Amino acid sequence: MFTHVMIGSNDLERARNFYDATFAALGGKPGEMDARGRLIYAHEGGRLMITKPIDGKPATAANGGTIGIAAASPDHVLAWHAAGTAHGGTAIESPPRERPNGSFVAYLRDPDGHKLTVRSQPTK
Numbered sequence: 001m002f003t004h005v006m007i008g009s010n011d012l013e014r015a016r017n018f019y020d021a022t023f024a025a026l027g028g029k030p031g032e033m034d035a036r037g038r039l040i041y042a043h044e045g046g047r048l049m050i051t052k053p054i055d056g057k058p059a060t061a062a063n064g065g066t067i068g069i070a071a072a073s074p075d076h077v078l079a080w081h082a083a084g085t086a087h088g089g090t091a092i093e094s095p096p097r098e099r100p101n102g103s104f105v106a107y108l109r110d111p112d113g114h115k116l117t118v119r120s121q122p123t124k
Contacts, residue, residue, distance in 0.1 A: 002046065003046070003047065004047040004049055005046075005047075005067055006038075006050075006051060007059075007114050008051060008060070009050050009051070009052065009059050009111075011111070012037070012039055012050065012051075012052065014088060015050045015112065016030075016039055016050075017088065018084065018089055018111050019031055019041060019048070021084070022080050022083045022084045025080040025082070026069070026071055026079070026080055026118070027076070028043055029042075031050070036051075037052070038051040039051070061112060061114045062114070062115075066116070068116075068117050068118075069116065069117065070121075071104075071118045071119060072120060073120050074096075076120060077104050077105065077106050077120050084108040084110075089108040089110055089116075090108060090109045091107070091108060092108060092115070102121075104120045
């Protein structure tokens, strides 16, 4: 259904450092800067795009918004969480853990305050 998610950042190099590390932990590739100055991460037809707001005002995080990212395994979730906290992210909610439905999840805020979650599907 979705083609992309676009979020704002006040510091694209800081965002690149965070997202390159967290996506590498999931087996992804580093982001690329396009001609318009947007940082783009592409995977299986979807894209996460990070940009300075076009209105020139500071970027802010969505209140109530969460971006969910798929992981192949609980080990990938743990690696993503470790990479994120080591590269400017903030651990939030509970520590990475298995949910009652068998999925394994972790939550972080990126350096600009965007709420992210990574989840692996139940293995049962």
